[in-house]
Amino acid sequence: xxxxxxxxxxxxxxxxxxxxxxxxxxxxxxxxxxxxxxxxxxxxxxxxxxxxxxxxxxxxxxxxxxxxxxxxxxxxxxxxxxxxxxxxxxxxxxxxxxxxxxxxxxxxxxxxxxxxxxxxxxxxxxxxxxxxxxxxxxxxxxxxxxxxxxxxxxxxxxxxxxxxxxxxxxxxxxxxxxxxxxxxxxxxxxxxxxxxxxxxxxxxxxxxxxxxxxxxxxxxxx
Amino acid sequence: xxxxxxxxxxxxxxxxxxxxxxxxxxxxxxxxxxxxxxxxxxxxxxxxxxxxxxxxxxxxxxxxxxxxxxxxxxxxxxxxxxxxxxxxxxxxxxxxxxxxxxxxxxxxxxxxxxxxxxxxxxxxxxxxxxxxxxxxxxxxxxxxxxxxxxxxxxxxxxxxxxxxxxxxxxxxxxxxxxxxxxxxxxxxxxxxxxxxxxxxxxxxxxxxxxxxxxxxxxxxxxxxxxxxxxxxx
Numbered sequence: 097x098x099x100x101x102x103x104x105x106x107x108x109x110x111x112x113x114x115x116x117x118x119x120x121x122x123x124x125x126x127x128x129x130x131x132x133x134x135x136x137x138x139x140x141x142x143x144x145x146x147x148x149x150x151x152x153x154x155x156x157x158x159x160x161x162x163x164x165x166x167x168x169x170x171x172x173x174x175x176x177x178x179x180x181x182x183x184x185x186x187x188x189x190x191x192x193x194x195x196x197x198x199x200x201x202x203x204x205x206x207x208x209x210x211x212x213x214x215x216x217x218x219x220x221x222x223x224x225x226x227x228x229x230x231x232x233x234x235x236x237x238x239x240x241x242x243x244x245x246x247x248x249x250x251x252x253x254x255x256x257x258x259x260x261x262x263x264x265x266x267x268x269x270x271x272x273x274x275x276x277x278x279x280x281x282x283x284x285x286x287x288x289x290x291x292x293x294x295x296x297x298x299x300x301x302x303x304x305x306x307x308x309x310x311x312x313x314x315x316x317x318x
Numbered sequence: 319x320x321x322x323x324x325x326x327x328x329x330x331x332x333x334x335x336x337x338x339x340x341x342x343x344x345x346x347x348x349x350x351x352x353x354x355x356x357x358x359x360x361x362x363x364x365x366x367x368x369x370x371x372x373x374x375x376x377x378x379x380x381x382x383x384x385x386x387x388x389x390x391x392x393x394x395x396x397x398x399x400x401x402x403x404x405x406x407x408x409x410x411x412x413x414x415x416x417x418x419x420x421x422x423x424x425x426x427x428x429x430x431x432x433x434x435x436x437x438x439x440x441x442x443x444x445x446x447x448x449x450x451x452x453x454x455x456x457x458x459x460x461x462x463x464x465x466x467x468x469x470x471x472x473x474x475x476x477x478x479x480x481x482x483x484x485x486x487x488x489x490x491x492x493x494x495x496x497x498x499x500x501x502x503x504x505x506x507x508x509x510x511x512x513x514x515x516x517x518x519x520x521x522x523x524x525x526x527x528x529x530x531x532x533x534x535x536x537x538x539x540x541x542x543x544x545x546x547x548x549x550x551x
Contacts, residue, residue, distance in 0.1 A: 214406035217370055221400045222419040222467055236409055 106267075107288065111295055114272035117185055117263075118253040121192035125248065128193075129200025130241070134230060136201065137208035138216065148205065154198035160257030162194045167261045183264035188272070191258035196248040203247060207240025208233060242310050250303050254296055319346045320397065320470040320502060323379035329362055330374055336362055337373065338526030344471050344502040349493075351513055352506045353531075354523035360506045361403075363523065364473040367504060369394030398471035403479055403506075405460030407448040412440060412459050415448060419467040430466055438462035438492060454485025461492050471502045478512055486512060 136148055168174050170182040170190075181187040215236050219229035234241060256274035263270030265279060273292045280289035327340040336359035344350070344367070354360050365371035369391045378390040385393075407415050416434055420427045435441045438458040443451065448459065457477060464472060477493065478486045490512060497503055505513065510520055522529050 212406055214402050214404075215408070217365075217400065218402070218406040218408075219418075220395065221368060221370060221398075222463065223396070224418075232408065 107291060109268055110271055110273060110276045110292065113185070113268075113270070114253060114274075117188050117259075117272060118192060118249060120185075121189045121252055122196055122245070122249050124189065125193040125196040125200060126245065129197045129244075129248070130204055130234065132197070132201045133204030133208055133244075134233070136205045138233075148202075151198050151201040151205070155202055157195075157198070158257060159191075159195055159255040160261065163191055163258035163261030166191050166194065166258070170262065182262065183266060183270060185263070185270060187262040188259050188270060191262045192252040192255070195255060195258060196252050199248040199251055200244050203244030204237075204241055207237040207244060210240065211236045239310055243307055246303050246307050246310075250300060253299065319500070321345045321380075322394075322397075322471065322502075324367065325377045325379065326375055327363065327366055327373050328375040329359065329366065329371075335526050337366070337523075340523075340526070340528045342367070342504075342521075342528060344504065346470065346500040346502055347497055349497050349503040349505065349513070349518040351510045351518045351520045352504060352523060353508065353510055353520065358523045359526065360523055361475050364400060364475055364504060364506060367394070367471070368398045368400035368473050370400060397469060398473060399464045399467050399469040400473045401460050401464060401475060401477065403476040404453075405456055407451075407456055407459055409448070411445050411447055412451070413444045415459055416463050416466055419463060434462040434466050437465065437495075439488065452485070454481050454488065457481070457485070457489055458492065461489070461496075465496065469501060471504070472496060473504045475506045476508065477505060478507065478509065 132147075132151075136144060136151075166187065167182070169176045170179065170187055171177055172182075181190070211233055215233055216229060219232045224232060254274055256278055259265075259270070259272055260275050260278065263272070263275065265271050265275040271279070273296055277289045277292050277296075280286070280292070322344045324340070324342045324344075327337050327342070328335070329337040340363065342350070342363075352360050352363070362371060366373045366376065366387070369387075372391075373387050376387040378385045378387060378394070380390060380393060387394075408418060412435075413431060416431045417427060420430060431444075432441075435444055438461060440455070440458055440462060443455060443459075448456065451459065461477075474493070478489050481489065493503060493505070505518075507513065510518070520531055522531050
């Protein structure tokens with residue numbers, strides 16, 4: 097606690113990197129995830145069910161396997177080796193996006209599918225263009241979509257496998273909260289590990305509180 | 319003035335022909351009452367007329383030109399409006415729902431919404447959340463919202479179903495006004511007797527065919543409308 101309140105620059109630097117990387121990954125994953133979720137909820141095409149099952153399966157994909165997959169792709173000998181992204185923040189962002197997208201798709205799809213079909217037909221018959229009708233449906237499903245967003249953020253800010261493998265745990269650059277906890281614990285420096293753990297715990301509590309609030313509002317509005 | 323002729327509408331679901339070479343003409347100020355058993359394809363026909371459901375085949379004559387349904391889809395979506403049996407209102411207030419089909423400057427939108435609220439006798443409910451409205455009030459909000467879209471054709475699926483007498487009378491009165499304003503109405507109903515004296519034309523959808531019942535409509539004797547001849551034949 098002393099470390100936190102003493103504004104230890106190293107500690108706060110790690111927290112800053114964590115939020116920067118995870119927020120970037122979430123913002124980049126959001127439009128992709130929502131678009132796929134919308135296509136799965138409202139589209140009628142061959143392979144739709146297969147895709148839904150695939151994204152639901154990816155929900156339980158271990159972060160370390162995602163890390164390994166992108167490590168192979170981004171390593172010097174890999175197909176994307178020329179991009180020289182390995183052990184950089186962009187590599188961590190890519191890995192976290194891969195973890196966030198399945199959550200956004202699976203939970204987003206459920207939220208969108210729960211919206212009455214008449215909403216889409218009503219928007220269209222009232223003259224809404226396709227993008228506006230899509231935005232209308234997103235608004236109707238906003239509580240469910242926000243829950244998906246918070247769940248995705250909770251998953252990527254606390255994952256260690258992909259960040260460790262793709263970021264390399266470089267101090268002041270790619271060291272984030274989970275990788276720092278792993279390192280400090282391996283060195284026997286429990287104080288900093290516990291302080292960072294408290295930050296994650298506080299954040300998880302805040303996210304869950306927000307989720308409860310949002311879901312409560314959703315129930316009231318319904 | 320508008321005149322849209324649909325010819326040879328065909329639609330099948332799972333190899334079952336729901337609509338079999340249906341012809342129908344929509345004209346300004348006319349009111350078509352569409353009757354038929356549940357599952358006879360009435361709602362599907364309305365959605366095809368509204369440009370919302372693709373038929374297997376249809377030709378549309380509009381302004382002296384003949385289009386396929388696919389070519390006419392945009393025009394149909396633009397000129398007509400479809401109202402569900404139980405209208406869907408977007409989450410939020412009555413005002414927000416009425417604002418939905420409008421575009422342009424805020425002052426102009428405000429004036430249009432205020433007119434629609436007065437028209438549908440909803441002025442006191444402007445700021446009410448739609449979740450708190452009764453079935454009759456929801457239907458009036460949907461009608462006012464449809465009016466603001468300025469359609470030339472209005473397609474209504476059971477607009478007076480499950481309503482008490484007062485709500486039904488209010489809704490019928492609004493429909494009468496829409497008709498007088500020159501809007502072509504197509505109303506799916508199981509109770510055509512409520513529309514007596516509205517200058518309506520009754521049609522019956524049975525086994526995929528659209529026919530005109532021969533018997534005159536008499537209050538209290540509406541249950542059996544027997545088809546005798548195919549419209550346009």
